[in-house]
Amino acid sequence: MKDSSELAILGGTPAFTNQLYVGRPNIGDRSAFMGRVNDILDRRWLTNNGICVQEFERRLEALLGVKHCIAMCNATVALEITIRALGMTGEVIVPSFTFVATPHSLQWQQITPVFCDIDPETHSIDPRRVESLITPRTTGIIGVHLWGKPCAIEALTEIAHRRNLRMLFDAAHAFGCSHNGRMIGSFGDAEVFSFHATKFFNTFEGGAVATNDDELAARIRLMKNFGFAGYDTVVYIGTNGKMSEISAAMGLTSLEHLEEFIAINRRNYAAYASGLADLPGVRLVPLEGTDRYNYQYVVIEINEQAAGIHRDALLQALHAENIMARRYFYPGCHRMEPYRSYFPNAGLLLPETELLVQRVLSLPTGTAVTEEDIINICAIIRLVLENGVKVAKVLA
Numbered sequence: 001m002k003d004s005s006e007l008a009i010l011g012g013t014p015a016f017t018n019q020l021y022v023g024r025p026n027i028g029d030r031s032a033f034m035g036r037v038n039d040i041l042d043r044r045w046l047t048n049n050g051i052c053v054q055e056f057e058r059r060l061e062a063l064l065g066v067k068h069c070i071a072m073c074n075a076t077v078a079l080e081i082t083i084r085a086l087g088m089t090g091e092v093i094v095p096s097f098t099f100v101a102t103p104h105s106l107q108w109q110q111i112t113p114v115f116c117d118i119d120p121e122t123h124s125i126d127p128r129r130v131e132s133l134i135t136p137r138t139t140g141i142i143g144v145h146l147w148g149k150p151c152a153i154e155a156l157t158e159i160a161h162r163r164n165l166r167m168l169f170d171a172a173h174a175f176g177c178s179h180n181g182r183m184i185g186s187f188g189d190a191e192v193f194s195f196h197a198t199k200f201f202n203t204f205e206g207g208a209v210a211t212n213d214d215e216l217a218a219r220i221r222l223m224k225n226f227g228f229a230g231y232d233t234v235v236y237i238g239t240n241g242k243m244s245e246i247s248a249a250m251g252l253t254s255l256e257h258l259e260e261f262i263a264i265n266r267r268n269y270a271a272y273a274s275g276l277a278d279l280p281g282v283r284l285v286p287l288e289g290t291d292r293y294n295y296q297y298v299v300i301e302i303n304e305q306a307a308g309i310h311r312d313a314l315l316q317a318l319h320a321e322n323i324m325a326r327r328y329f330y331p332g333c334h335r336m337e338p339y340r341s342y343f344p345n346a347g348l349l350l351p352e353t354e355l356l357v358q359r360v361l362s363l364p365t366g367t368a369v370t371e372e373d374i375i376n377i378c379a380i381i382r383l384v385l386e387n388g389v390k391v392a393k394v395l396a
């Protein structure tokens, strides 16, 4: 174990020779994947609703308990298409504390994202603040299951029903999670998953829309394939949102490891929980209760007053040790372009978001991170906090 003078930020050697990442891809059985790739090449059917994509979709439907699951090239395009297929226009209420793809998928089609503040307890959109943002132009709400924690599904859905709004969930973080015994995927009008390489379950690039609405599913299927209803018949404006066979092959292989990936994330989360327990000014975002989680993000909040150090100084000290923690999601979508120019005063209505973006830190986890690594990381965090004054001095 290091002593304070050995911290890399104070001139010592980094604790890790190789960098540890938040979203290092989890990779399943190589030979199973390669076998599927060989079959794809033998079939010479590389995309356009191939065998692997069809099988992947049926498996997802069974796993999620939904009528329709439509695999896509990524979650951003899946969000764009679903938003369009739901007929959202005008304004849509979204959190600012999310990955920028959430508002971009609206703004990309000239729909105004109206940023709603979050509940500091859950980090998700605060349903108590939604109604005051509804105007005659509002057509929908997008809730984000941040960190794989189901957001306030019932409260948001109730508002959407009562005010005749569409209810979409960005479930990019919540694959494999459940709420009240029901898998995420079957709530609202639709839910969108991301299978990007940095998510714990990946298809290289990829995503999927889950819905129980037959008509909506049919519309999305057409829209993700240029609107083609037959060889030469186009019945809608569409785009290209198709998942390729190689991605689906990765998805089928990853599915065989889903429980294993979750178990490792859960073990890692527990190791962080015990390693960070009783550290003043550090709050690990809790994942407890009856819902099921995938534990793919280990998120801490640093309260500068109590911790004796600002989150950014801790981040620099960790990076010096090759612990590549990330400020997810900094600085908040409302402070990124184009939103920052469109709504320069948005922050006034987002006090909790403004506070939280200064405090959050995502820590390395996934199958590439061992329990021993985590014990080490926690000891370093402890050491940095104990030497907050020295570290701040070096950084000044």
Ligand SMILES: *Cc1c(COP(=O)(O)O)cnc(C)c1O
Pocket: 074, 075, 076, 077, 098, 099, 101, 102, 144, 170, 172, 173, 193, 194, 195, 196, 206, 207
């Ligand atoms: C990763 C992510 C997306 C975008 O997913 P892609 O598959 O990379 O397009 C959307 N929303 C959230 C909350 C995300 O974390």
